[in-house]
Amino acid sequence: MTVFDPHDPLGIDDLLTDEDRAIRDSVRSWARDRVLPHIAEWYESGEVPVRELARELGAMGALGMQLTGYGCAGASAVQYGLACLEVEAADSGIRSLVSVQGSLAMYAIHRFGSEEQKRRWLPGMAAGEIIGCFGLTEPDHGSDPGGMRTYAKRDAGGDWLLTGRKMWITNGSVAGVAVVWARTDEGIRGFVVPTDSPGFSAPEIKHKWSLRASVTSELVLDEVRLPADAVLPEAKGLGGPLGCLNHARYGIVWGAMGAARTCFETALDYARTREQFGRPIGGFQLTQAKLADMALELHKGVLLAHHLGQRMDAGRLRPEQVSFGKLNNVREAIEICRTARTVLGANGISLEYPVMRHATNLESVLTYEGTVEMHQLVLGKALTGLDAFR
Ligand code: TGC
Ligand code: FAD
Numbered sequence: 001m002t003v004f005d006p007h008d009p010l011g012i013d014d015l016l017t018d019e020d021r022a023i024r025d026s027v028r029s030w031a032r033d034r035v036l037p038h039i040a041e042w043y044e045s046g047e048v049p050v051r052e053l054a055r056e057l058g059a060m061g062a063l064g065m066q067l068t069g070y071g072c073a074g075a076s077a078v079q080y081g082l083a084c085l086e087v088e089a090a091d092s093g094i095r096s097l098v099s100v101q102g103s104l105a106m107y108a109i110h111r112f113g114s115e116e117q118k119r120r121w122l123p124g125m126a127a128g129e130i131i132g133c134f135g136l137t138e139p140d141h142g143s144d145p146g147g148m149r150t151y152a153k154r155d156a157g158g159d160w161l162l163t164g165r166k167m168w169i170t171n172g173s174v175a176g177v178a179v180v181w182a183r184t185d186e187g188i189r190g191f192v193v194p195t196d197s198p199g200f201s202a203p204e205i206k207h208k209w210s211l212r213a214s215v216t217s218e219l220v221l222d223e224v225r226l227p228a229d230a231v232l233p234e235a236k237g238l239g240g241p242l243g244c245l246n247h248a249r250y251g252i253v254w255g256a257m258g259a260a261r262t263c264f265e266t267a268l269d270y271a272r273t274r275e276q277f278g279r280p281i282g283g284f285q286l287t288q289a290k291l292a293d294m295a296l297e298l299h300k301g302v303l304l305a306h307h308l309g310q311r312m313d314a315g316r317l318r319p320e321q322v323s324f325g326k327l328n329n330v331r332e333a334i335e336i337c338r339t340a341r342t343v344l345g346a347n348g349i350s351l352e353y354p355v356m357r358h359a360t361n362l363e364s365v366l367t368y369e370g371t372v373e374m375h376q377l378v379l380g381k382a383l384t385g386l387d388a389f390r
Contacts, residue, residue, distance in 0.1 A: 006268065010299045015306055016078070023075065024082040030060055031090035039091050040351045042213040046206070050097060050131065050174045050215055058128025062087070062098060064106035066247070070122035072106070077312035081254035081305055089258035092361035093214030099255070100170045101125060103248035105132025108179045108190055111243065112235035117192055121177055133175040133202075135166035135219045136241050142168075143374050144389075145181070146238050150221060152182040152191060152231075160231065162191055162199075162224040168368070172202040172217025179232075180219065181241045190232035190240050199224040210364040246322050249369045250312060253325035254305040256333035256365060257298060259358040263340035264294045266355055270344050281343070290339050297332040304328060320382040327375035334362040 002011065013021070034056060042048040057063050061073035066080040075083075080102075088095035106125050109117050109132075124130035141147045150164025162182055172178070178193045178200070193200060199222040204215060232240065268291060271282030281287050308325045311317040337359035341348035349356050366372055381387050 006295075007265070008299075009295060010303065012299065012302055012306065016082075020076075020079055020082060023079045024086055026060065027062060027083045027086040028089070030056065031086055031094075035087075035090035035094055039094075039213060039354075040357070043091070043093075043357055044212075044351060046208070046212045048093065048213045048215070050171065053094060054097065054101065054128035054131050056128070057087075057098060057101075058126060061126075062102075063128055064102040064110070064122065064126050066102065067106060067110045067122075067126075070110070070118050071126035072110075072122065073126075076309070077250065077317075078306060078309035080251060081309045084251040084255040085258035085261070085302075085305070087258065088255035089262045091213050092255065092259055092358070092365055093211045095251070095255045095258070096170050096211060096214045099248045099251045100134055101128075101132050103251050104134035104244050105175075105177065105179050107247050108134065108232060108235070108240070108244045109192060112190060112232040112240055113192065114229065114233050116229065117232070121192065125177070130176040131171050131174050133169050133171040133178045133217075133219075134241075134244065135169050135172070135178055135180040136245075137166060137168050139165060139167045143371060145241065146188075148181065148183055148188070150180065150182040152184050152189065152226075154185075154228075155225075158228040160191065160226040160228065162193065162221045162226060164221050166219035166221070168205065169202070169217050169219050170368075171215055172219050173204045174215050175202065178202075178219060180221065187237050188240065190235045191226060191230050192232065193221075193224060193226060193230065197224050197226065208364075210360045242319075245369060246317075246319050249322045249326045250308065250317070252365060252369055253308055253322070253329045254302075256329045256362065257301045257305060259362055259365075260294075260298050260301065260329075260333035260336040263337040263355045263358050264291075264298050266353055267291065267294065267340035267343040270347070270353075274345075287343060290343060294336045294339055297336055301329045301332050320378055323370070323375040323378040326370065327372060327379065330362060330365050331372060334359060334366060337362055 065073040065075040068074040136145050152160045152162045175195050180191045180193050201220045202217040204217050271287050274281050340355045
């Protein structure tokens with residue numbers, strides 16, 4: 001008979017290959033050594049050494065790790081997911097850095113770019129030397145990106161002139177390259193924009209109470225002149241950016257379970273040692289019910305992520321299935337973090353413990369990459385055949 005492991009009650013570890021475990025363990029060690037000792041300070045100050053972390057993640061092969069060639073690691077979807085989980089177990093903001101770099105900016109260039117664009121940008125991005133951002137959302141168009149106003153038009157010489165504003169853009173102010181989506185006479189197209197282009201600026205958005213260890217910015221595009229070949233040749237229409245989102249959302253399916261795992265483990269540990277009424281609070285039935293329910297949703301969520309990862313590796317993952325995973329796992333993760341908060345009592349609200357930080361981070365994760373409602377509507381449409389978006 002195998003032994004019951006409170007940290008892996010379903011034996012999910014058995015589903016992983018030796019290589020999966022090696023990648024997971026090395027990312028876990030990096031997060032433990034390089035992020036955990038500093039994260040509370042970064043969170044409180046709202047200052048995070050993004051460039052330094054990007055280079056370290058690049059050296060580990062964690063940036064664009066699911067892509068092949070151009071300096072990318074060529075890992076499996078499951079391995080990429082495990083890396084997201086381990087990074088987000090430390091902080092969702094650092095996982096955002098990984099997601100936006102690898103699944104949005106690099107993926108867009110890898111999937112839709114010309115050979116020259118790939119050679120120019122991807123090796124430096126994989127190494128973490130160049131940080132990328134992905135500008136889709138606008139001040140007046142978040143859930144409905146099809147209504148975007150940012151536009152690009154050609155001048156007589158064939159150059160593009162890009163004008164508009166993007167909002168809530170992760171890594172915007174630290175990026176060397178921005179993938180920006182804009183309306184053109186040919187429909188929605190993507191542009192690879194060096195951030196030192198005249199007319200480009202990226203003021204940082206301050207006063208966030210969530211994802212404080214992540215840089216979030218506005219992108220201001222004031223007639224940014226770009227050469228004819230700055231457009232991503234293979235992306236035409238909204239399917240371009242939405243195709244990138246599938247990959248980032250997939251990483252979040254795993255990542256959210258990392259935040260949940262940290263909160264569950266913190267609560268479990270606390271419940272075993274904190275005493276009230278003369279005994280550990282973990283001995284009270286009400287606390288045990290919370291722990292049991294948290295463990296159920298945590299490990300069901302990891303199983304779901306693994307299942308979707310295997311489908312992605314087999315080339316059989318549908319966008320609706322990604323919505324299923326993102327909707328379920330982020331929603332359950334935030335519930336787990338909030339429940340963990342209650343187990344810790346007053347300590348639950350302190351930055352000395354990770355639970356409130358994770359819970360407030362997940363408020364952003366619940367909203368970005370498609371809100372809960374968007375994923376409900378994606379599933380609703382898939383189930384009924386009826387479009388309820390508009
Ligand atoms: P709709 O008419 O349904 O579709 C337009 C075209 O797009 C295609 N499509 C997809 N393609 C690939 N993957 C998907 N998931 C796709 N969903 C739709 C579709 O087939 C169609 O193609 P075509 O060729 O027929 O034109 O579009 P709609 O206007 O009704 O909108 C659909 C909706 C609401 C689901 C979509 O717009 C949506 O997902 N909205 C949410 C927006 C969102 O998620 N934004 C995220 C911004 S990036 C971000 O948040 C990064 S945070 C990262 C971090 O810090 O970690
Ligand atoms: P809205 O679309 O205005 O939605 C407001 C509310 O209305 C939501 O509850 C929504 O679900 C609901 N709603 C909207 N339409 C409907 C409908 N048809 N039916 C029912 N309910 C509806 N974007 C990027 O492009 N790149 C980034 O790197 C990026 N990083 C981000 C980082 C952070 C920290 C945050 C918070 C956001 C980031 N975003 C980024 C933006 C994010 O993707 C958007 O915030 C998100 O898509 C929602 O858009 P919105 O905030 O404009 O909300």
